[in-house]
Amino acid sequence: MIASLTLVEGIGALLLAAGLFFILTAVIGILRLPDFFTRLHAIGKCETAGLSLSLLGLAVLAWDPAVTVKLVLVLFLVFLANPTATHALARAARKTDVEVWRGDPSSGPVGDR
Amino acid sequence: MAVAAGLLFGFWVALSGKLGAFHLVLGLLSAVAVALATGRLYRARPQPMPADEFGRAPLRWRHFLTYGMWLGVQIFRSAIHVARVILSPRLPIAPRMVRIADDLPHPIARLTLAHSITLTPGTVTVDCDDEGMVVHAIDPESAAHLGSDGGPMADRVRAVFHSPER
Numbered sequence: 001m002i003a004s005l006t007l008v009e010g011i012g013a014l015l016l017a018a019g020l021f022f023i024l025t026a027v028i029g030i031l032r033l034p035d036f037f038t039r040l041h042a043i044g045k046c047e048t049a050g051l052s053l054s055l056l057g058l059a060v061l062a063w064d065p066a067v068t069v070k071l072v073l074v075l076f077l078v079f080l081a082n083p084t085a086t087h088a089l090a091r092a093a094r095k096t097d098v099e100v101w102r103g104d105p106s107s108g109p110v111g112d113r
Numbered sequence: 114m115a116v117a118a119g120l121l122f123g124f125w126v127a128l129s130g131k132l133g134a135f136h137l138v139l140g141l142l143s144a145v146a147v148a149l150a151t152g153r154l155y156r157a158r159p160q161p162m163p164a165d166e167f168g169r170a171p172l173r174w175r176h177f178l179t180y181g182m183w184l185g186v187q188i189f190r191s192a193i194h195v196a197r198v199i200l201s202p203r204l205p206i207a208p209r210m211v212r213i214a215d216d217l218p219h220p221i222a223r224l225t226l227a228h229s230i231t232l233t234p235g236t237v238t239v240d241c242d243d244e245g246m247v248v249h250a251i252d253p254e255s256a257a258h259l260g261s262d263g264g265p266m267a268d269r270v271r272a273v274f275h276s277p278e279r
Contacts, residue, residue, distance in 0.1 A: 029199035049192030090239040
């Protein structure tokens with residue numbers, strides 16, 4: 001019983017650590033990346049994965065159906081809401097003509113603008 | 114709207130598991146507030162998905178499930194891809210806006226493609242109009258993967274929604 005409990009705790013801790021790694025990376029990305037759209041990549045992808053892994057880790061650590069079910073519901077919400085919020089932000093930025101960073105002049109627009 | 118409030122209240126009670134007056138009143142107020150705030154969303158009737166030429170249901174559930182699982186994996190591949198870019202000392206990005214033309218027949222199929230582009234490595238869907246979608250790609254490789262018409266991913270979405278082959 002005790003051995004299986006520590007295994008569960010170990011998996012939970014690993015998932016949490018992986019989640020925190022991605023959230024930290026998203027923050028570093030916000031600081032390093034040059035413009036609005038590239039920063040959206042950091043938030044839209046790294047943070048979604050980081051948040052999902054953290055929630056999964058917490059769900060495993062809680063190891064209680066009532067809590068785990070709620071956390072999994074939050075996980076679905078994150079999966080749906082995060083890309084949607086990313087679209088909304090990107091669309092608003094495009095509509096208000098936020099400049100697209102193209103560090104290399106040869107990487108010009110293809111098709112659009 | 115009363116139906117929505119009722120369902121939301123039931124959901125509240127099921128999740129909270131607390132039956133005291135305080136929690137029930139709080140749940141009732143929340144359910145009514147959310148139902149009022151979101152009521153107009155239920156009134157908008159989406160256009161129904163058309164059946165294909167053989168009269169089959171437009172959504173293939175088995176394809177839908179495998180597609181969902183594939184997409185669940187993509188978000189982590191995608192995060193690893195961006196993490197490598199961010200943590201690489203020379204920050205290897207060459208972002209660009211690309212336009213892709215999609216010929217998916219139904220708004221829900223297009224929504225699925227737009228979401229999928231956002232969840233796969235290196236690309237974020239920015240806008241969607243009558244002619245197609247505008248996608249921001251963080252490097253040329255990610256843009257090339259989509260091609261000019263959504264590439265293999267559009268084919269996957271097409272398979273889920275029983276759309277006519279190209």
